[in-house]
Amino acid sequence: MDLSNNSLSGNIPTFHHLPKLEELYLFHNNLQGWLPSDVCSSNMSSIKTLELYENQLEGKIPRNIWKCTHLEYLILYDNNFSGNIPLEIGNMSMLRGLVLGMNDFQGEIPAEIGKLTRLETLNIAYASLTGNIPSSIFNISYLTELELSYNSLSGTLPSNLGISLLNLVWFSLGYNKLDGPIPSSINNASKLTILYMDNNYFTGSIPDFGNLKRLQRIFLNQNTLRGEESSTQELTFLSSLTKCRDLKYLAVSQNSLNGILPASIGNFSSSLQSIWAENNHIKGFIPSEIGNLSSVLFIDLGNNQLRGPIPPSIGNMKKLQRMVLYENKLGGSIPNDVCRMNSLGELYLSENMLVGPIPECLGEVKSLRLLNLSYNQLNSTIPPNLWNLSDLLELSLFSNYLNGQLSSQLGNLKSIYYLNLACNQISGYIPRSIDSCQSLEYLYLSNNLLEGSIPQSFGNVRNLRALDLSYNNLSGSIPKSLEDLHFLEYFNVSNNKLVGEIPDGGCFGNLSDKSFSNNLALCGPIRFQVPPCTKVHHRSRSLKKLMVPLVISVGIMVIVILVFLKKLKPKKSPLLPNAILPVTEYRKVSYMELQQGTSGFNESNLLGRGSFGSVFVATLSDGLKVAVKVFNMQLQGAEKSFNTETGILGSIRHRNIVRVIGCCSSPEFKALVLTYMPNGSLDKWLYSNMRCLDLIQRLKIGIDVATALEYLHHGHTFPVVHCDVKPNNVLLDQDMVAHLGDFGIGKLFDNEEVVVQTQTLATIGYAAPELGMEGRVSTHGDVYSYGIMLLEMFTGKKPTDDMFDGEIRLKEWVSESLHENSVPIAPALQSSEDQDFCAKEQCVLSIFELAMKCLATAPNERINMIEATTTLQRIYATMVTEKRRPPYAFSVTIRDNGL
Secondary structure, eight states, rough: OOOSOOOOOOOOOOOOOOOOOOOOESSSEEEEEOTTTTTTGGGGGTTOOOEEEEEEEEEEOGGGGOOTTTTEEEEEOSSSEEEEEOGGGGGOTSEEEOOSSEEEEOSSOOGGGGTTOOOOOOOOOOOOEEEEGGGGGGGGGTTTTOOOOOSEEEEEEOOHHHHHHHHOEEEEOOOOOEEEEEEEGGGTTTOOOOOOOOSSSEEEEEOOOOOOOOOEEEEEEEEEEEEOOOOBBBOOOHHHHTTTTTOOOOOOSSSOOOSSOOGGGOOOOOTEEEEEEOOOOOOOEEEGGOOOOOOOOOOEOOOEEEOOOOOGGGOOOOOOOEEESSSSHHHHHHHGGGGOOOOEEEEEESSOOOOEEEGGGGGGTTTTEEOOOOOEEOOHHHHHHHGTTTOOOOOEOOOOOOOOOGGGGGGGGTOEEEEEOOOOOOOOOOOOOGGGTTOOEEOOOOSSSSEOOGGGGGGOOTTOOOEEOOOEEEOOOGGGGGGGOTOOOOEEEOOSSSEEOOOGGGGGGOOOOGGGGSSSSOOOOOOGGGGGOOOOOOOHHHHHHHHHHHHHHHHHHHHHHHHHHHHOOOOOOOTTTOOOOOOOOOOOOOOOHHHHTTTTGGGGGGGESSSSSEEEEEEEETSSEEEEEOOOTSSSSSSHHHHHHHHHHHHHHOOBBOOOOEEEEOOOOOOEEOOTTTTTTTTHTTSSSSSOOHHHHHHHHHHHHHHHHHHIIIIIOOEOOOOOOOGGGEEEEEEEEEEEEETTTTOOOOOEEEOSSSSSSSSSSSSSSSHHHHOOHHHHHHHHHHHHHHHHHHOOOOOOOTTTTTSSSSSHHHHHHHHTTTTOOOGGGGTTTTTTHHHHHHHHHHHHHHHHTTSSSGGGGGGGGHHHHHHHHHHHHHHHHHHHHHHHHHHHHHTTTTO
């Protein structure tokens, strides 16, 4: 009886009066309810095939199912069955096919299934199963298909697996919690065609697969596997796979291969279509033999440690559609041979060390849909014919040294939806032809040298969701036509030379003041923190016209006088090499003014206490609100701390470092007058029940502190070591911009990079090991402290938490969690209803990986703050981009990966 592939509904009736029924097909309907308990009554003793899959059946599988003693095929997958799989199934000795996947069972796989010696197919995937896989199952010699993926199965695999399952064709254990090594005996299962062992905790080296001649798919990605150890450090398992002449898909991504690509990679057969090997610590050069893979459609070697040039032989990969080499250390120029890949649709070369020009011939690769060359050192103009790729969907040239002007041919990119040219040296005007890019949704042109006005034609780009023009030299007013961009969610024109009224209609109603800060003379609604716009009468305009010549004349006279006085001024003697001049003069503040401004240093004005004194909020005589750091001169080291902080802060000016406004100093009283930070310290925000920082805010604060340390270590005349980087010394202004403060125990170096001090003053938990053990102070110590602070910000755990009892510390706790594929995200960042949780988890994972590089035990093995800042900015850019990326952007990737 075959009633499959219909629209039948309701319950399944009993078939008491069909004693000769042997085959019953009811699959792919809308049948509901429980499976009848008497489905295998004595009147149905002849049933051999029962296929009920793809319905909505629920409840438990009846325990008396075993009474169907002649049943050979029981197919129940893709229903809503629950409860335990009945042990009695083990008594159905005639079973050849048992398919129970895609249900919601509980508990473990019954060991009794191992009694089914005739079983050829066992499929219990997607079934919520736990526990170990019964060893008895691996003794069913007739098995050709074993599918147990997408459960929570644990334990190890038996060493004789490939010997006892000689007939295995399809073997799938992916997405479980299995660990231990992959048995080398699997090489004996010579009929194996499909092998899925991805997303588990398998360890050890990847075995030889050379005997699996029929192998077509092998997925080992997302484990902790390593390459076969050899004297040459070559990944020998890849050489063994070249013997598998039917291999189509090879996936070994996100392991710890830590080896070199062998030249034999060019010996793969013409059947190979896709290679996934990203995030594997693969090192060395890309062998030129890779060009022999003329039939490969997709190759991903991103996020490894590959170095050297891109071999010109890649041009021989004529069928390649997607090439991913991002986040490596590839150098040299991009070879023109890349243009010989006539089918190339996506090219990812971002985050390398590529130099030179962008190949002009790329504009002739008409199949190109996505081109990402971000985070390199490319230093040419953008090739004119690149604008001729009318079918290009995404172009990212972010963070290079590209120069020249934007071509009016930019409007030829009719299909472009994402265009990122930020952080380059592009000059000139924004082309009016931008309105021809009607599919454009995300446009980033910030941090360039663009000038002129913002084109009115932007108002015609109706699909724009993000527009960033910040940090340029744009002038004129903000076009009112932008109010018509109904989908615009992110808009930034800060740090330009814009004037005039800020539009207030349409999408501008949802923007904040940060979108317009640091411009020449913008005006508008008070919520944008700009002056209100005032109407100018004709009479006052005429008066202004008369005043212009007078102002110019006075200005010229002032300049002449200043030049004359400068000539009369005696020359100063040359400065000594270690002389540090303050950038600006301190404001002189009297003790009386500070006493009055703090109401006699009253406790009500106390902001906090530190190692050498207290900080008060004060209002000076001119109404300026400031923070006053008063040093307790009774404490040993207080005067030295005052002198150190005065010397350091007097020589530096940076937007992310607390600024000294003035000081008050006498033998009995010493105080620093600092910029007031209304949002207090980062420490208070991390551990307050009344305040909360989201992921993006924490990431921005991390970037702010990293930028400050990068300036101190690498951007200052002499390196400055803070010595006490921690959340309590990170202060937040009214815009939640972070400022590093409290340099009381800092060090200003001359030519040395390391000094030794006998007294350790840094905070416990944040101090680098070499500081506590040897007293060694260097910029590496700040990097270590910063790494601890990053872990604290995103785990919500202080390094001095009670759970860290000495045997395990914050660093080790996070490291072990990552080893177990668990990301310990701060509770404040977690939400069961968070649709972006996976993206958040990946973001935090990247941050933890960066933190671990900061926390290397040996100081010289730690990354520097330039690398740390760049990495965090990349993480931020990725997070913001993914948050704004439309869903169909992912479908392109999925469609083109060969599956």
